Amino acid sequence: MYFEPTLLPSQDILQAFSERMQEGLLLFRGDGELVFANAIARASLCRDPRDGSTFAERIAQVLPGGALSQARTSGSWSGSLPIGERIVIAHLYHYGAIGQEFFLALFHNIEGQEDYERELEQRHAELRQAYMRLNGAQDKLLQSEKMASIGQLAAGVAHEINNPIGYVHSNLGSLQEYLRSLFTLIEAYERALRAPDPKALIPEIDDIRRRADIDFIAGDLPQLMAESREGIERVTRIVRDLKDFSYSDRSESWKLVDLHAGLESTINIIWNELKYKVTLERQYGELPLVEALPSELNQVYMNLLLNAGQAIAERGTITVSTGVEGDQVWIEFRDTGPGIPADIQQRIFDPFFTTKPVGSGTGLGLSISYGIINKHHGRIDVDSAPGEGAAFRITLPVRQPK
Numbered sequence: 001m002y003f004e005p006t007l008l009p010s011q012d013i014l015q016a017f018s019e020r021m022q023e024g025l026l027l028f029r030g031d032g033e034l035v036f037a038n039a040i041a042r043a044s045l046c047r048d049p050r051d052g053s054t055f056a057e058r059i060a061q062v063l064p065g066g067a068l069s070q071a072r073t074s075g076s077w078s079g080s081l082p083i084g085e086r087i088v089i090a091h092l093y094h095y096g097a098i099g100q101e102f103f104l105a106l107f108h109n110i111e112g113q114e115d116y117e118r119e120l121e122q123r124h125a126e127l128r129q130a131y132m133r134l135n136g137a138q139d140k141l142l143q144s145e146k147m148a149s150i151g152q153l154a155a156g157v158a159h160e161i162n163n164p165i166g167y168v169h170s171n172l173g174s175l176q177e178y179l180r181s182l183f184t185l186i187e188a189y190e191r192a193l194r195a196p197d198p199k200a201l202i203p204e205i206d207d208i209r210r211r212a213d214i215d216f217i218a219g220d221l222p223q224l225m226a227e228s229r230e231g232i233e234r235v236t237r238i239v240r241d242l243k244d245f246s247y248s249d250r251s252e253s254w255k256l257v258d259l260h261a262g263l264e265s266t267i268n269i270i271w272n273e274l275k276y277k278v279t280l281e282r283q284y285g286e287l288p289l290v291e292a293l294p295s296e297l298n299q300v301y302m303n304l305l306l307n308a309g310q311a312i313a314e315r316g317t318i319t320v321s322t323g324v325e326g327d328q329v330w331i332e333f334r335d336t337g338p339g340i341p342a343d344i345q346q347r348i349f350d351p352f353f354t355t356k357p358v359g360s361g362t363g364l365g366l367s368i369s370y371g372i373i374n375k376h377h378g379r380i381d382v383d384s385a386p387g388e389g390a391a392f393r394i395t396l397p398v399r400q401p402k
């Protein structure tokens with residue numbers, strides 16, 4: 001049951017109401033001739049255009065293409081439109097057939113649009129600030145990750161230097177003993193030279209020789225010297241590598257670099273972390289000089305090598321291979337660890353993603369590496385099946401794009 005309206009109100013009444021409406025109301029024919037417009041619609045849409053366009057043209061400008069035809073086929077169309085500086089919601093209705101068709105359009109402003117815009121602006125400003133803060137926080141984090149890995153490195157390097165220094169020190173102790181014996185012998189010879197009968201002193205000299213074990217000293221000295229020299233050379237090399245490596249703190253510029261040299265320095269520096277469980281194999285190809293930021297690449301090698309080493313529980317092999325393909329070079333780190341399950345392969349490059357125990361990994365190694373390789377216009381690809389180890393392959397362009 002419906003309430004039946006008893007009388008159709010006169011056109012005057014409908015028109016009077018339409019003038020009071022908050023919405024714009026337009027009635028126009030299919031050929032674009034205006035039939036009726038209420039006050040709001042007249043004010044916003046029916047003013048004399050400065051460019052002399054007709055109402056049909058005006059409507060075509062305001063409504064998106066397709067609006068009229070959609071209303072024609074499905075009876076109505078709704079959407080939002082810019083009118084002047086405002087966005088209005090529009091509903092368009094169609095009635096009739098070709099030759100005798102009408103469109104009714106209703107426009108209404110979005111309620112409280114100014115407030116809404118103001119709020120949007122404020123939100124935007126807040127977001128901007130949050131973004132700046134986040135950016136700052138990220139820089140700090142990267143810095144502290146760097147500090148943490150430098151701390152770890154420093155401990156390793158200290159250990160690595162300690163060894164040769166230790167045996168050079170003990171060799172110096174032996175050398176002191178040997179020198180004392182040699183001087184005693186020299187003194188005995190001097191005494192003999194000055195004696196009236198030097199030959200009489202030969203048994204005494206022989207005795208000194210025997211007691212001081214001069215024959216042993218003669219055999220041991222060259223070896224001791226060679227060993228000490230090698231120890232000092234090792235320390236020198238570590239210090240040099242460390243210097244190459246720590247270049248990263250200065251603002252570095254792009255250079256043409258020998259990637260193998262960077263790999264070797266990095267391997268030397270972290271060798272202490274790997275040597276007890278890892279056999280390192282090198283399968284280096286011939287590489288051209290590559291345009292790069294060398295110390296940043298060293299940081300990538302370090303992260304990948306440390307990950308590979310950490311993945312190996314007891315004993316295993318890391319194979320570092322390199323090669324060229326067209327105008328690109330690649331470096332691959334393959335380990336014989338447990339591999340990376342397929343479901344986490346998507347996430348390992350995410351900042352803070354780690355499967356390592358709390359306190360032992362921050363989960364930034366790969367995301368930092370990804371950033372560095374990205375900066376070089378290169379790629380990092382992972383290839384891993386559970387139980388079959390993991391391979392991380394870096395591909396870099398030989399020359400950076402202009």
Ligand SMILES: Nc1ncnc2c1ncn2[C@@H]1O[C@H](COP(=O)(O)OP(=O)(O)OP(=O)(O)O)[C@@H](O)[C@H]1O
Pocket residue numbers: 303307308311335337338339340348349353354355356360361362363364365366367389390
């Ligand atoms: N060679 C690998 N074998 C197996 N899993 C790996 C290997 N490399 C990375 N992963 C996985 O990816 C995760 C993220 O590595 P990433 O280097 O980013 O962080 P992390 O090593 O956990 O911590 P951080 O590097 O900050 O000390 C690791 O926790 C590990 O689960």
Ligand SMILES: [Mg+2]
Pocket residue numbers: 303306307361364365366
């Ligand atoms: Mg790591």
